[in-house]
Amino acid sequence: MQMQADDKPYDDINITPMLDLAYVLLIIFIVMTTAAVQGIKVNLPKASDTPSLAKPKTVAITITDGGKIFLDAVPVTLDELAQKLRQRKAVEPDLPVVVRGDGATQYQNVVDVLALLAQLNITQLGLVTQRLVQ
Structure with missing residues (x-):
């Protein structure tokens, strides 16, 4: 008895590896x-036990060790920061702001941001630090 070869083309494609x-x-x-x-x-400086200052509508200003400024994770210049904070303060007069300065940044960078906040009359201000581990 002879077996005949099937002449039909192979038309099934195995898609399992493609799905994987x-x-x-x-x-x-x-x-x-x-x-x-x-x-x-950023590398935050250490401080004693402090309560959390973050609120749901808090604006976060971050200053990296290279002196770059970020407003809610968006890079900005000092002038752009002033403009955006003015716009937000117009909407919410008691605008809470949290400043996160890297421990290795020049002190002048943090002072410039704090001076800008004082010019804009932003009084709800917090400085973020790491909890001191004892």
């Missing part, structure tokens, strides 16, 4: 996107 690759790429995209949204990393 798509799922892995989707997971990598989700992890990388959430990791990039967490803000600017």
Whole structure:
């Protein structure tokens, strides 16, 4: 008895490896996107026990060790910072502001931001520090 070869072309495509690759790429995209949204990393100075000053509508100003200024994780110059804070203060007169200055930044950078806040008459002000570990 002779067996005849099947002359039909192979028309099934195995898509399982392609789906595995798509799922892995989707997971990598989700992890990388959430990791990039967490803000600017700065080395905060240490302080004694202080209560948390963050409120839901608090504006965060970050000063990096290189002297760059960020308003809610968006890089700005000192003039742009003044303009944006004026706009927000017009909407909310008691605008709470939190300043996060890197411990290695020049003191003058923090003083410039604090002077700007004083010019804009922003009185709800907090300086973020790390909790002192004992």
